[in-house]
Amino acid sequence: MALSQHAVDATVDCTVRVARDADGTLADGAETQLARVDGVEVLDGVDVAGLEPRLNDLAVDVEARVRVDEVDDGPPDEVVRQRLADGFGVDVEDVEVHR
DSSP states (O other), X not given: OOOOEEEEEEEEEEEEEEETTOSSOHHHHHHHHHHTSXXXXXXEEEEEEXXXXXXXXEXXXXXXXXXXXXXXXXXXXXXXXXXXXXXXXXXXXXXXXXX
């Protein structure tokens, strides 16, 4: 049986670890980190909601609109959550899928 593939748009609240020496703003660093996740496109940039300095990086709380290439293998919100959680330095707190 073939699986169909389509994109899912969602708003996510997450914490992204940004290197202290990253170029640009905190939002730029968080957006770059999210965009590195396989199959994820950041749609409107990110809004920074908080910051926690850590020893080697900065934990940046953000809200972002993303588009995730999804294979139909589960509820869309869980697929988006798992795809982002598979990315390095991304901890997902909340996902709202736009239908």
